[in-house]
Amino acid sequence: MSAQLEKQASYEATFAHNFRKQVFSRVPAIPARTELAWKTVLVTGANVGLGFEAVRNFLRLRPKLVIMGVRSVEKGEAAAAVLRGEFPDPRIEVWELDMESFRSVQAFTERAERELDRLHVVVLNAGLGKLKYERVEEGGCHEVSIQVNYLATVLLSFLLLPKLRPTASSSEPGRLSIVNSGACLGLSLEDPGNGRLLDSFDRPQKFDGFGQYGLSKLLVMMFVATLAQIIDPKEVIVNCTDPGATKGTSFFRSVNWIMGLGVRAFLSIIGRPTKDASRIYLHSSLVLGEESHGSWTDWIIRAWPKTMYTQQGQQLSERLWDETLEELKFAGVREKLQKAL
Template sequence: MSTQLKQQASYEATFFHNFWKQTLSRVPVIPPRTELAGKTVLVTGANVGLGFEAVRNFLRLRPSLVIMGVRSVDKGEAAAAALLREFPDARIEVWELDMESFRSVQAFAARAERELDRLHVAVLNAGLGKLKFERVDEGGCREVTIQVNYLATALLSFLLLPKLRPTTSSPESGRLSIVNSGASLGLSLEDPGDGRLLDSFDRPDKFDGLGQYGLSKLLVMMFVAKLARTINAEEVIVNCTDPGATKGTAFFRDVNSRIMNIALGAFMGLIGRRTEDASRIYLHSSLVLGKESHGSWTDWIIRAWPKTMYTDKGRQMGERLWDETLEELKFAGVKEKLQKDL
């Protein structure tokens, strides 16, 4: 587990380690006997890039159903049609999911509650990066990167837990893997004093696009570590998965700076993995790694947490974040859901 890898944390946060991992290591193949017969799999952000390739990799293992969570149903249907030409016997459903909207997340989870007997694997892949400060237009009107990459992801995680838990007819642990980023590894959270931690991310005067993205991913890792201490791995195994820098994704789709796009293209061309390789990491985290990965930061092996999470301050910030998150999402009854279902 990541909790035992404190000695590796500083090294794994270095550019040298990540450059070596990206350029000189290869994502292993999925063990040949891995299969998903009779299983239901969910991938969000599934119509493009890593999400699309992850769906393709899952389909090779013959699940009974794959759900593609997408913002645009039309684009999702087009992506599903392309996959069905390759896997004509597959069962694929396209469900609308806009991570900028809590209402959409709740509607998506309510549909899962109505229509699914059991959800076996959920990979929460939808995310974004912004170079300019923007707010969502509902609820607390949070900065959009924090809303999508953290708060909406936490909400969806809470709401899917009941369907991920074992049943009499399907007694194995559910799998919840949340896509994260090495951009979080060297970061820490500033103590806002008497103010709320979540409010401290909503300041336009201190906004740094890439820095805000990294902070949103640090929040996710702290959330996963605490969630894993709250739920039993015999019920749901939860971890973070890191595909690393990847070519051909739509991650910076909203970047409209020509210079930035050229720089990002050159960087990805140098160290980026192909999407078909990077997406295989999702399967390692959600299928190959076992209960030992509960609460951990993973790719094809278990890695160290962001180094701040091993400090007293980091642990205090993690507890504060958890409490504020439960308060922020109380409209969806997440605290009661934890108490009732876990």
């Protein structure tokens, strides 16, 4: 449905709109009829901030199992212990997942394949804002906060799709919501000409932490919109979810203390508490239906980043899709996707 909201895109990308939405709008309550009995939920980045509060919100709906995907199992178990004290009935499991490691993503999904009959709801929440250019140790040529985080998110999405599909005993569609950010709404991608689009981000001399973070989120939305064109929403509903500015998270923990003070001061004015912002995840993954497939959402469906309505944006989305599948060929994602269709 975001595809039909082009007229709203320019305004929704403005600071005025987002300030107004942050300050004067309230995240609605989850409808009383919503429940998760006998269902399995996965939330990544689940031991702190928005991820932790999202798990708490999901647990209130009495699922059979909630999996907390975390980078540190020790910290994850400490967070899970708090939640087990509040919700003794549902099973809560802590699984290791490092979104800066393709090997970790593959190991995580292999475990899901072995141990789970089905996943019903997946919220990919893990993310971190970095101001410093970094490379991963796995031999790739991408800085961690842009391509690797984007590619790991895409890889995890692809590899979890089979577990999200309906089964004979559970016929309703799976739900995949990928957390995004309004930082990308007014951005556009630079056409690299004959060069690869992904490679055009791998330039230390041009690295801009906040700007590149927004561009990485634009890549995610372009990916989701393309994926939604080939995935039947009666099998898996996939969308992006934007919690908006939120205070009380550790998202900017890697910035220097001076910038950290400025960020915290700004968020104290417009930021929502995590308990409210995390409720948006439930709206996107439970309350909104097939109409949200391939869309940008919070508690309603909103316009895509405005560049996605342009001819150049659509062409770059196609290039991004092809390059992404090529980049992830080591995991056989193209073959697995074709088999799943």
